[in-house]
Amino acid sequence: MRRFTLLVMFISLSVIGSLIKIPFTIGSIALDSAPAVVATVLLGPTAAAVVASVGHVVSALFGGFPLGPFHILVAIEMAALLYIVGLLVRRGWFIFSYICFFIGNALLAPLPFAWIMSPEFVLSIIPSLALATGINLAIAVVVSKALQRAWGKQHA
Numbered sequence: 217m218r219r220f221t222l223l224v225m226f227i228s229l230s231v232i233g234s235l236i237k238i239p240f241t242i243g244s245i246a247l248d249s250a251p252a253v254v255a256t257v258l259l260g261p262t263a264a265a266v267v268a269s270v271g272h273v274v275s276a277l278f279g280g281f282p283l284g285p286f287h288i289l290v291a292i293e294m295a296a297l298l299y300i301v302g303l304l305v306r307r308g309w310f311i312f313s314y315i316c317f318f319i320g321n322a323l324l325a326p327l328p329f330a331w332i333m334s335p336e337f338v339l340s341i342i343p344s345l346a347l348a349t350g351i352n353l354a355i356a357v358v359v360s361k362a363l364q365r366a367w368g369k370q371h372a
Contacts, residue, residue, distance in 0.1 A: 223263050226255040230271030234278055240344030242282045248275040252298045253317060253356035261302025265295035286332060293325045314353055322346040
């Protein structure tokens with residue numbers, strides 16, 4: 217029951233983060249993935265994948281679904297990315313996992329849209345994705361460190 221409660225809490229925090237938009241190109245870029253990164257530390261990769269995918273769908277909903285049904289692709293990408301990050305965190309590779317999250321979210325996740333939409337679209341969203349990813353990651357690192365000190369080394 218405790219894990220389920222924490223999962224729901226992180227999903228709720230992701231929904232709140234999805235309301236804080238990064239004002240750049242498209243309206244679905246927000247602070248919704250920081251709770252998912254923190255969830256990797258406390259709950260493991262599967263829970264982090266759920267938080268990330270739900271957080272993105274809600275962020276897209278509040279942003280007006282600017283990419284239409286392609287947001288499902290982005291939600292799957294987010295889930296896969298956070299699952300991999302969670303596996304790296306589980307091995308204790310925190311710094312490497314954070315670097316992988318940044319590269320995966322800011323640079324690799326938009327690549328399919330070069331074929332779906334255009335390379336110009338991808339180039340236009342990378343700066344805002346990089347900024348949002350950096351902010352999400354900074355928040356997640358600070359919160360994760362504080363929670364690790366309060367609750368012990370790792371809680372997953």
